[in-house]
Amino acid sequence: MIETHDLRKRFAAKTAVDGLNLVVPQGRVTGLLGLNGAGKTTTIKILATLLRQTEGTVRIGGLDPVRQPHAVRKRINLIAGGERMVYARMTGRENLWYFGQLYDIPSRVLKPRIDELLDLVGLTDAAGTRVERYSRGMTQRLSIARGLVNDPDYLLLDEPTLGLDAPIARDLRKVVAELARGGKAVLLTSHYLAEVEQLCEHVYVIGDGRHLAEGTPAELITQTGCHRTVRVEVSGLTPEVEAAALAFDPAVRVDSAAGVVELSRPGDVAGALTMAIVAAGGTLTGLEIAEPSLEDAILALNDRSAVAMAQVAR
Template sequence: MSAGIVTHGLTKVFPPPSRLFRKRPPAPAPAVDGLSLAIPPGAVTGLLGLNGAGKTTTIKMLATLLRPTTGTATVDGLDVVRDAREVRRRINLIAGGERMVYARMTGRENLWYFGQLYDVPRAVLKRRIDELLDLVGLREAAGTLVERYSRGMRQRLSIARGLINAPAYLLLDEPTLGLDAPIARDLRGVVADLAESGVGVLLTSHYLAEVEQLCRHVHVIDRGSLVAAGSPAQLTAGTRLPYSVELTLTAPAPDATKAVEELAARAGAEVRHDTDPEGRPRVTLRHPDDLAGELTTTVVRAGGAIARVEVAPPTLEDAILAMAAR
């Protein structure tokens, strides 16, 4: 039996629109198109892409909420279609943008209900509910109807619901959407601890700093197809996007300005001159390599006095946008 979540040629095509106003509607494009990837146990794996890339559709197929059109997906060797019941016992889903709890029940009643659906033993369930309510900061609101919860409180309860069965694999679709910063930080800590204990986690998020912090490996999809894979650092480096080095002088220095222009010409860097809010001369170099050391040395040797240097490396967000543009 193969460990982890594995997909081969996973494809989802939704039915064409109604023919009420068109005789021949165009053939629908696949929402997910031949996707092959792996989510191992004991690690957080990212699934990234722009809106409409197919992330949520992929997660819903893995969660057995949608049937693939073609291709296969397995969880520890169990097929998500043929063995859907067994798969559901091993996974859980937390989706930030969807209602996943019942508004006419209290927080505690929701967790008790979902725990029974997963056949969590009653003695274990009572203790686990208390632990999860403490984890998401809802112990005092446990007896309140969910319809009276704020959006953030509902999302925190959804997180507790997603952990109620102690899943072997956790599917996180924008899990921190709408959460206050302290709760989002606590959730990231919980996710990291779960992976450390052996849980496999698949994470989609628009907060890419969150992905860089948590994910060992990332899959990038566009229009439902895999376009890149690797660690966040590998993906960023592979796009050869420019570093931005901004250097501010204490006073005008014509010789230093000339030397910077010569450096930019030699390196093939983009250079821009302007002034900062205090009127001091400022130069910015953009190049795939970090030229901060060379720029600083060049300015000092040419007689310039440096007030400030700031280096902005390319980010994972820059890399994702560049891949989508290509």
């Protein structure tokens, strides 16, 4: 498995990772989530041996990336969206052959593997084309193939579907799920939270490099107390209707200009709220009920962390 203990990374003016403890077991996709600047990419780069931690320990399959970087690199790979991880002046096939050689993969194994990977990412017809002529999406698809060329035991995914068309992104998610079922340890960061909910059995949420919470996506939503939201569109949102809505629950939010009444609360309150609005003379033109999401939970966790840090600063 991948393990970190009390992991810290300090740059000149900032502590990017602050005492982080992670466990990423084999046979599972583990998520690492947080807002921009939370420390996700820095953590991934430490695990990928691209950065060295300031303090703390990292073990990947029992190996120390600082003392045994070459042994670790043979067993891991990194797929990062939005970063150039292939060579533009080489063809797609040449790139995969080159990276396969770096991993000392025998030719008899590498040749069929390259064909399989090119087919997997939909680049068979473009295999002989220089990458400088690829679109952004094609380049990212080749980066995915490069990240799988050594059949890694530990796969680090940093926004892997960024810039991909929906069908290719869907196919990649299937591949990732199959790799985890086959016994690989996968660590995923992504802003596409539906992707995280689909793939991840366990999620760590971090903010300012610190651990905020962990659990399944459903557990995180429950822990943060996020509730379903009822959004009612009203024609004729008079002061009387507004007063009735506020009397129903002080947590009601009213946008008079847009003709919208919203309420977030546990339980099923849609029927009672709409009845109160109609009884006060309002006419319903729309009703939407949104279940709490993983995004709601992350935002709530970061808000709580910011309040706690402000109190400490005082």
